[in-house]
Amino acid sequence: MGEGRVGVNITLPLPPPLKGGGDQTEKVMYTAGIDIGSVSTEVVILGEEGIKGYSVLDSQVDIEKTAEVALDIALDMARLVRKDVAYSVATGYGRNNVHYANKQVTEITCHAMGAHYLFPNTRTIIDIGGQDSKAVALTTDGPSGPRVVDFCMNDKCAAGTGRFLEVMARVLDVDIREMGPLSQKSTTEINISSMCTVFAESEVISLIHQKHNKEDIISGLHTAIARKVLSLVQRLDIKEEVTLTGGVMKNVGVVEKLQQELSHRKVNLPEEPQIVGAIGAALLARKYVHS
Amino acid sequence: MTIVEDQRKRQREFFTLQFQKRLKRPRGYSPLKSSQARERAMFRLLLESFREGSSVVWKSTFVPSEIIYSLGAIPLYVESFSAVASAVDICPPMLDASERCGYSRDSCTFLRAVLGASHKDILPRPDALVSTSYYCDGDPKIFDIFAEEYKKPHFYLHVPYAAEAGWAVDALAEQLEEVAIELAKVMGKPFNRERLSEIIQSSNEARRYLLKANELRRHVPSPMLGCEAIDYIASITQLWGSPELVRISRLLCEELEERIEKGVAAVEPEQFRFLWCHLRPYYNDEVFNYLEGHHKAVVAFESVNLITWKEMDPGKPFKSLAEKLLANPAIGPYERMTREVAKMVKDYQIDGIIWMSPWGCRHFNSMAQLVKDGLRREMDVPFYILDLECIDKRNYSKEQVRTRLDAFIEVLAGKRG
Numbered sequence: 149m150g151e152g153r154v155g156v157n158i159t160l161p162l163p164p165p166l167k168g169g170g171d172q173t174e175k176v177m178y179t180a181g182i183d184i185g186s187v188s189t190e191v192v193i194l195g196e197e198g199i200k201g202y203s204v205l206d207s208q209v210d211i212e213k214t215a216e217v218a219l220d221i222a223l224d225m226a227r228l229v230r231k232d233v234a235y236s237v238a239t240g241y242g243r244n245n246v247h248y249a250n251k252q253v254t255e256i257t258c259h260a261m262g263a264h265y266l267f268p269n270t271r272t273i274i275d276i277g278g279q280d281s282k283a284v285a286l287t288t289d290g291p292s293g294p295r296v297v298d299f300c301m302n303d304k305c306a307a308g309t310g311r312f313l314e315v316m317a318r319v320l321d322v323d324i325r326e327m328g329p330l331s332q333k334s335t336t337e338i339n340i341s342s343m344c345t346v347f348a349e350s351e352v353i354s355l356i357h358q359k360h361n362k363e364d365i366i367s368g369l370h371t372a373i374a375r376k377v378l379s380l381v382q383r384l385d386i387k388e389e390v391t392l393t394g395g396v397m398k399n400v401g402v403v404e405k406l407q408q409e410l411s412h413r414k415v416n417l418p419e420e421p422q423i424v425g426a427i428g429a430a431l432l433a434r435k436y437v438h439s
Numbered sequence: 440m441t442i443v444e445d446q447r448k449r450q451r452e453f454f455t456l457q458f459q460k461r462l463k464r465p466r467g468y469s470p471l472k473s474s475q476a477r478e479r480a481m482f483r484l485l486l487e488s489f490r491e492g493s494s495v496v497w498k499s500t501f502v503p504s505e506i507i508y509s510l511g512a513i514p515l516y517v518e519s520f521s522a523v524a525s526a527v528d529i530c531p532p533m534l535d536a537s538e539r540c541g542y543s544r545d546s547c548t549f550l551r552a553v554l555g556a557s558h559k560d561i562l563p564r565p566d567a568l569v570s571t572s573y574y575c576d577g578d579p580k581i582f583d584i585f586a587e588e589y590k591k592p593h594f595y596l597h598v599p600y601a602a603e604a605g606w607a608v609d610a611l612a613e614q615l616e617e618v619a620i621e622l623a624k625v626m627g628k629p630f631n632r633e634r635l636s637e638i639i640q641s642s643n644e645a646r647r648y649l650l651k652a653n654e655l656r657r658h659v660p661s662p663m664l665g666c667e668a669i670d671y672i673a674s675i676t677q678l679w680g681s682p683e684l685v686r687i688s689r690l691l692c693e694e695l696e697e698r699i700e701k702g703v704a705a706v707e708p709e710q711f712r713f714l715w716c717h718l719r720p721y722y723n724d725e726v727f728n729y730l731e732g733h734h735k736a737v738v739a740f741e742s743v744n745l746i747t748w749k750e751m752d753p754g755k756p757f758k759s760l761a762e763k764l765l766a767n768p769a770i771g772p773y774e775r776m777t778r779e780v781a782k783m784v785k786d787y788q789i790d791g792i793i794w795m796s797p798w799g800c801r802h803f804n805s806m807a808q809l810v811k812d813g814l815r816r817e818m819d820v821p822f823y824i825l826d827l828e829c830i831d832k833r834n835y836s837k838e839q840v841r842t843r844l845d846a847f848i849e850v851l852a853g854k855r856g
Contacts, residue, residue, distance in 0.1 A: 241838065241842065251843075253849065254842055254845045254846040254849060255848065255852075256842075256846035256849070257849045273556040290854075290856060291856060292853070295850075295853030295854065296846070296849065296850050296853055297706075297821070297822075297850065297853075297854070298821070298822075298850070298852070299846060300824075301843060303826040303844075304826065383808060385815065434612075
């Protein structure tokens with residue numbers, strides 16, 4: 149199994165109380181959210197007292213096995229076993245391959261629910277994952293709580309996503325985790341296209357040959373990513389507040405570019421943006437468990 | 440038998456084989472008799488155009504086929520040919536052929552497929568070609584290439600963008616008459632105005648039936664699958680003016696009435712009702728099967744089946760045909776389309792709109808966001824712009840499309856609460 153991380157020390161609000169159904173006083177209810185993305189797999193275990201544990205693993209070819217291992221790691225951290233989980237929801241591109249999940253919900257809905265849970269005033273979500281980027285608009289109008297009203301996703305190419313950054317990190321011979329801090333040292337703005345990953349890669353190689361600083365090139369890449377995803381956001385009826393989610397938001401350089409472009413809006417960044425989809429899935433599991 | 444005759448015979452045999460393959464292809468539904476008749480009529484038309492002595496006029500989407508039928512010629516609606524070719528899976532080599540000739544993969548796949556087919560010489564040869572400047576302005580350019588290739592005359596209709604301007608109808612009617620007279624010269628016979636009037640009457644009769652069918656499709660639950668209905672393309676079919684369309688549309692009405700009377704629903708239980716804008720992927724039924732079969736979300740109506748023109752006056756055939764052409768909401772400013780979409784949403788009790796944005800369709804894609812924003816100001820109906828390819832199955836990604844459809848269904852379910 150690939151590189152992984154686990155954690156429980158994340159500061160998050162308590163989940164909303166369950167409405168109707170079963171006797172909550174008898175036994176603590178735990179639910180699981182499993183987000184199987186193209187690059188990483190996240191599992192979140194949610195209890196009455198908040199997040200009990202979570203795991204983040206690299207997605208493997210064997211999706212089912214990745215989902216199993218990620219669940220077991222998260223449960224270990226929560227000091228729970230599988231039978232303690234009353235309901236689980238799978239999301240992400242591998243959602244239909246998680247045989248233990250009770251229900252499948254798309255990452256569009258799950259990221260929105262997770263973001264709203266963390267920042268209740270959120271009305272717009274920008275998610276940049278491994279192979280897609282999306283903008284989601286939600287509302288809290290109506291009796292049934294937050295719901296998605298519109299969304300846009302990247303089309304035709306995965307340029308401007310996590311995979312795009314991975315390719316560029318390799319070309320630039322830097323650790324992907326260092327790209328954010330490096331870009332903050334940039335002094336010169338460079339324009340890089342975001343239409344095609346392969347074309348952008350050759351552009352970066354050309355810039356290296358022209359002796360441009362890596363810091364400036366990386367900053368240019370982050371600008372390209374931010375502008376591409378903002379073109380999606382602007383198609384929606386964008387409202388306050390904006391929350392950033394997805395693994396790419398761990399990159400401080402991309403976040404800064406987005407914050408600059410959205411300077412007139414309040415922009416929220418979760419402590420752990422990568423697990424927001426799994427949080428949303430675990431929250432939905434709480435909703436579905438008695439439905 | 441001459442070489443040309445022999446080639447035509449082989450082409451007929453090839454397409455007959457393809458049609459048989461198409462009929463044998465498993466479908467997720469039992470088609471109506473009228474739908475089967477429509478499909479047979481389309482193939483018969485194609486096969487007829489290979490027959491020795493047939494006069495064939497290649498036409499682009501908005502050229503009225505009534506004029507071509509009135510001359511005793513067969514209209515070959517080239518974009519429709521691409522759809523048929525895609526459905527029988529002979530498109531990839533045609534598209535490859537066009538790419539080898541340097542045509543960009545980013546351009547309209549309907550036209551690229553025909554370009555490839557003409558290079559491979561598998562199409563019925565034209566005696567003349569007619570195209571319009573608008574809505575698809577790629578048509579006249581590509582028709583010029585065909586005209587050069589086949590050494591046949593290309594007539595061109597300049598369709599005003601200002602479709603609702605007072606002068607637009609007369610300007611177009613004049614051109615239609617001129618084209619009809621020129622086509623008659625090519626066919627070597629005088630233009631017969633009475634015959635065109637008869638054809639117009641036939642077209643009116645089919646229109647009345649198709650309007651009634653559209654009315655019947657307002658029924659909840661829907662009596663017909665969108666997967667099946669969308670192939671009628673009532674707004675632009677090349678069968679307009681043919682006696683077959685009268686028979687088919689009459690039969691369609693009878694079958695829909697029968698279904699409604701017997702309480703037969705296309706999808707049971709019907710969960711959601713969609714309006715589908717633009718055409719469809721022709722290379723498979725997966726998207727519709729997924730929506731209608733898996734999600735029980737029926738495509739209750741399609742923008743391409745919208746009939747917006749008034750009954751034509753057989754005494755004024757060219758003016759009537761010009762009015763018919765200009766009544767298409769795809770022509771002119773986007774507000775016309777927004778207006779019609781809003782009306783369809785109300786008429787068909789639509790829960791959500793899927794606006795298919797096909798690869799390479801510059802006009803339709805550029806209108807998508809405008810219509811969405813315009814509608815947002817008028818009504819609260821979820822609207823999703825779905826990037827999806829009509830012809831080239833190499834541009835289709837099943838899982839990507841499914842995620843978008845799943846998410847859109849979740850939006851509708853969330854709205855319902």
